[in-house]
Amino acid sequence: MAATAGVSVSTASLAFSGAGPIAATTRDRVLAAASELGYSGPNPLGRQLRSGRSGIVGVVIGDALRRSFRDPVSIQVLDGLVDTLGVLGLGVLLIPGSTGPGAPLVDPLVESAAMDVAVIMWGSTPHDPVLTTLRRRGVPVVLLEGQATEGVAAVGIDDRAGMAVLAQHLLDLGHRRIATVTLPFDQARRSGPVDDARLAAIEWQVTRRRLAGVRDAGVDLLETWETPASLVEHGADAGRALLSRPDRPTAVVAQSDLLASGVVLAARELGLRVPQDVSVAGFDGLDLPWLAPDSLTTVVQPLQAKGVAVGNAVEALLAGSQPESVVLPVELRVGTTSGPAPS
Amino acid sequence: MAATAGVSVSTASLAFSGAGPIAATTRDRVLAAASELGYSGPNPLGRQLRSGRSGIVGVVIGDALRRSFRDPVSIQVLDGLVDTLGVLGLGVLLIPGSTGPGAPLVDPLVESAAMDVAVIMWGSTPHDPVLTTLRRRGVPVVLLEGQATEGVAAVGIDDRAGMAVLAQHLLDLGHRRIATVTLPFDQARRSGPVDDARLAAIEWQVTRRRLAGVRDAGVDLLETWETPASLVEHGADAGRALLSRPDRPTAVVAQSDLLASGVVLAARELGLRVPQDVSVAGFDGLDLPWLAPDSLTTVVQPLQAKGVAVGNAVEALLAGSQPESVVLPVELRVGTTSGPAPS
């Protein structure tokens, strides 16, 4: 310990922290001794125990990393979050979400990793075991796109209204046979057409709200197709099925841009022209350079801003106040993939 | 503290840890008291200080998150890493890499976050300030695709040999006018054609090795184009430029699949047929569903396995041994984007 080498004990702390009064000469002496002994500043573990703070924000990804991170949506939110937290001197600890039926309900890190606040990304319900565990531990939580509960704020977007505007856009173009491709309903992550019973059992709020938005506009859906994840290939599967129907839809609304671009690919594959034969719309507002020359008709959501909002909520929690839930606005962006319904 | 409520002090520790002898009745009593008081297991901060271990592995991303994570290559490696570390009870702390000329050289987390081991992803050189900082702190380091130094192991692939095989494949197909699109040369992240002086100054070893591989096969490159990041749009930029030359190359080798797919898009845009008019090849072996109906000719590298190998190196370091550097094999995969040179 530098103290032994120099001359003091707690003085060394002052030398490093800069807080408190200290003679320039002593500080220099301490720092010199430290570098001699190969001591490089206070041990974070000691500081953490003393302060009761780890400086760590646990981020529970709502899925296996490999899947979550293939989705630019999660990435952009995470990016905004990391930026915001970085300024506050906080680090992000990645915590895998439940990876499937076989795996344990919550990752061990949720049970026992040190963290000052936790963020649950994507689809937490009030009875989410992850949420329950964190509350038991007394770790304050911020939800992203989850259902706000007593004492737990959520950051989300107005996806229901956004979807309604998008659906109205298609109605205005004369479309009447409209099908939709949805995000997952729940952990089960099934794939295929859904019936009324299944529709009534949607657990994930995002999926539910976006579906409700379509109905709000007065659309009577020709078919609803559930996917296991927001990935291009699942969108393509759905597109192949929906566009092969004898009463082929004239428009397909997907609940994400990745799903929508899969539908576009499926349409091209089937020799259908977009938008002359079929219109396709998505949700998110991603930049998809490889879809060129098409640009997707979509609802743009502020992904970075979402991350920033979560970061701000975290900051509030650490400051001891209870943050408000936030609903960010979205906006219709008409691209080249939607056009008048074929007559 | 549960101790007060129950009857003991360190007995409580035994009750929770399960290690050491304890009467079933006392354990139950302690656990009951704990749940009554809302105490939920040992505070990780205390345990960490006591054990000297944080259970955290810092992963320094070689770039801004938003860019790194748009690259499936990083994601898949990270996925393999998180899986491996999860089993060991270790968590991954995300640390942004240097984000550009303006920003500070190293993220504050590198200076002072608690971590047992650090992983530097992507392109660390022996004089990397991040590496220097970590060594000063005494944090053991594993490099991914960096240059191994004394006491610092690196995990990488045999990209030079892989590139040579790929280049030979093109030569075998009769190609003689071959251009290449490279990964970044250094922090500067420039875009455009490079001259000999610039070629001699490549800092990032991956870029250097893959370029060397092409030359190993005996290819005399028509042009070398540098990109600022491995992203589709940069590949498209490069493709547009290279394929607009009067002496248009008959084949373009890109140092990554994302860059290569950008080149394919540029070719389509220019009305060139792939591979009849121009062959395109990449590196990585990604699954690119949206490139359909084409599948890229590429060099497949074991991305997940890379993450696992890094995880194993971390494990070795924590066990006190010095891991060996690892070079994983790669393999040529011929797709539909390469064919005989046009006559």
Next chain:
DNA sequence: TTGAAAGCGCTAACAA
């Protein structure tokens, strides 16, 4: 301006 002492919560060694 510096030093001494206490205590954050934990576990491991030892004693009872």
Next chain:
DNA sequence: TTGTTAGCGCTTTCAA
């Protein structure tokens, strides 16, 4: 089988 004690490294009173 349980309790006592010490100490991980730090920062923050408080006293000198």
